[in-house]
Amino acid sequence: AQSVAQPEDQVKVAEGNPLTVKCTYSVSGNPYLFWYVQYPNRGLQFLLKYITGDNLVKGSYGFEAEFNKSQTSFHLKKPSALVSDSALYFCAVRDGGNFNKFYFGSGTKLNVKP
Amino acid sequence: GAVVSQHPSRVICKSGTSVKIECRSLDFQATTMFWYRQFPKQSLMLMATSNEGSKATYEQGVEKDKFLINHASLTLSTLTVTSAHPEDSSFYICSASGFQSSYNEQFFGPGTRLTVL
Numbered sequence: 659a660q661s662v663a664q665p666e667d668q669v670k671v672a673e674g675n676p677l678t679v680k681c682t683y684s685v686s687g688n689p690y691l692f693w694y695v696q697y698p699n700r701g702l703q704f705l706l707k708y709i710t711g712d713n714l715v716k717g718s719y720g721f722e723a724e725f726n727k728s729q730t731s732f733h734l735k736k737p738s739a740l741v742s743d744s745a746l747y748f749c750a751v752r753d754g755g756n757f758n759k760f761y762f763g764s765g766t767k768l769n770v771k772p
Numbered sequence: 773g774a775v776v777s778q779h780p781s782r783v784i785c786k787s788g789t790s791v792k793i794e795c796r797s798l799d800f801q802a803t804t805m806f807w808y809r810q811f812p813k814q815s816l817m818l819m820a821t822s823n824e825g826s827k828a829t830y831e832q833g834v835e836k837d838k839f840l841i842n843h844a845s846l847t848l849s850t851l852t853v854t855s856a857h858p859e860d861s862s863f864y865i866c867s868a869s870g871f872q873s874s875y876n877e878q879f880f881g882p883g884t885r886l887t888v889l
Contacts, residue, residue, distance in 0.1 A: 762815045
């Protein structure tokens, strides 16, 4: 069965500091991993995805994520956080059998303080 | 590209009434649409998957007769909450995937806030 775990309910960082939002996964077969961001009362916006290729994936708004097969992790990172990055972040994995089905993590609330 | 809209964005209804939520893919053909439910401060719970022209596949625990899903065209899916009750109050989000996404990602609508009084 496919699943993702986001161990932190909340992450707090100061503006200008680097940020990391953690995600670990469990899949049978090759992982297809995604990060989405959600602002209050809004749907999810796509940030980036890993399908194959380079382990470091660059996405929207300066975010990047590192795929680590040995640690089964796909942490989201940004070198310098902005207050406007404060939002809810979801890691997701695509079902290997049913390619259309996604499994979402529990979400991590990112709070960037000025 | 890959824009998904939902209507209405917010709806308040009385207990016992039915509410229809529309999900549209504006600039691509969505062969598959998904309906999620999100409770406050929680993750998205997949309710059902619908493929254009066929019956929706519901997740375990989701009442088919309660949450009617129709995907009659490649750009429109509807979710009807029948005989709504206060416990149905939630944030409902649809997403879509299709040829443009190469089945690699889903594009999400802005969500619909349903409040049942």
